[in-house]
Amino acid sequence: MVANIIATVPRILVYESKKGVILSMIAALFIGVIFTYFVILFFNKFSGQGFPDILKKYSPKWFYIPVIIYFAVTWFIAGTITLITYVFLFTTFVSLETSLITTSLSFVIIVSFGMLMKSESVLYMLEIVFIILLPIIIFLFIKILTDVNLEWDFVKVAMMNVSTIPSYRSFTAASYLFIGVVNIVIFNSFFKEKLRFGFKQITIISTVGALVLFITYFIPIGFNGFENIEQMNFPWVSTSDSVRMKYGVIERVVFIFIIIFLGISFLSLLVHWHVSLKLFESIVQINRLKWKNKNLIPYLFVILFGVISIYLVSKIDEYQLFRYASNFYNTLPIFYFILFLSLFVAKRRAKV
């Protein structure tokens, strides 16, 4: 949920600011929460099993191989979008002279180590980084929200556009916030007990989701005005650059912001690619590719991921990134549909 600020989501939301973003966000919030609820409900039926195992057990080969490949590719793209966005942002704001390739290479190398870790360790790492960074993020948000130069009148003007008909593009972008739950497809094998998802959890998820959506979209408007907000390429970085910490160690909040979100986007990239790798691994098994009892397939995929992403970083420009990312988000409903379909089939067959 937090990582979306660094992804292309705010860019798409502000780009659509005159085209009914508010209703789309409300719709995305409802559908996202319902979606989360059902995904967890389904996976609770199969505690301790990952999605590939479930599919392999209960569905024919012609069905599960394309589905898993589709999921893996989707996850790989989701991670790549985060990577490219962050690399662009880093070269625009922090390190203007470093080449794109160097920046992305350093990212990819570190993430590659993370990808090869055990899924369990990935979860632990997620926890540790989150616990370290979350207080700082909350501090930053409070700092930004209480800034005197944040003009709430602009936020209200933006709200006055509530009557516009919602757009599909902003809906899918906003619902991207709730996609994190799908990572359960791999991590479910570590949840031996049933996850509790009752009224309390639903309330927490919907309030946090609403708050994050509100902050993601409205706060950049409060700082940059409503009329020209769609021209901003990095609405959130510009917003954090608009806040001044008078007596802070670093006056410009933007540097703290970028460093913190370096950690967050790294995490998001790591989780996405790790899940993608595990999905690929579950279907590609070539016995000959072994060296001293070690399976070389994950290494192959890691290298492949790195090469593809670096190729993309050097080829793509900002406009293409924006267009492809929003096209990618637009295809996500298909993804949800297939996920539910396969889970439904598995449930019918397993009779649980």
Next chain:
Amino acid sequence: MFIWGRKKGIILMVMFIQCLFLLVGCGFKDIDNRIFVIGIGIDPSEKEEGHYKVTLKLAIPVASIKTEKKPSYQYLVHEGENIEEAVRILETHTDKVLEFGHSKIIVVNEALLENNIKDVMDYFVRRGDMQLIAWVGAAKNSAEEVLRAEPKEEEAVSTSVTRFFDNNGTESPYIVSTFLFEFRRNSHSFGIDPVLPLIETNEGGSQLIVNKSLIVQEGRAPYELSSRLTREYNSIANNLGGYSYKVEYEGNNIVLNMGKTKVKYKIITDNKKPVAINMKIEMSGEVIESDKNLLLKNLQKYNKLAEVEVKKHVLEFLTTVQKENIDPVGFGLKYRTMYLNNEATMSKWDEAYPELLFDLQVEVNLKSTGTIE
């Protein structure tokens, strides 16, 4: 291959360390190869129409603050067709890389504010390494002169011209401070006009004076607010206190010093058409100067007198900007928050604004007569 088998780890390690020597170094420049730009001035070119003259104020690093009496600066000036071209040429005027990340002030010549604001601003906002929290100021005759001024009280490692705005040193209701992002936001938005501080120098450039301001609207000459109107603006828009009013009571001249100010306003509408602005001002303060002895029990009476006086001043400000059809406070913006957005909202406001009535309610609360009665 015997050695390989036993000491594989060590050999690999040595090879890895040897590889490190092949690395060529950092992709970025060290700090001693950079020079910090702390101020940027933009003037219209003197030679050619439509060109810009760019002045950069560079801070020269000092070894230690204690040994250094005066700050030392270097100025780079060049004219170019656009700002980028001038900056590129200026890069060849110094042996170091120009680092824009620390430029805290952008001074723009008044003459450029009429038509070229968006041009000028675009460059600074577009550059990712420029701060959006740099202050923007206007210069009457020449931005270069303002940057070149080196006030006597200036210390090493502190730039006077930015310290006017950062609320660390002087804090005064006569000083308007506007960040770059704020200026950009307000000049692009409907219903609010940006205000810039006017930075002046005395003759010889040994002093900087900031107490006037300019209201900028694209396509027309910026409207200059006098010091007093600037103060009025600050009290309404930014709730800044710290200024004085003079009242007369029974032949006695009393000067009141206002501390806290609280302003609330509401737009009264009739059938979605704005008709009046209802403004409530609360102030508290004390007596600072008087010809004769004052009585504490008379404070209530002084309150009443002060209320009349404040009302007169604020009304003067409001009607002045209304007559000029500019809106620095953002009444129009407020109006836009009241109704669902459509094209008619703004035109309705534009139509009604010149004829709006101002309904002021002032409440002054004098706390004391100072240390003497």
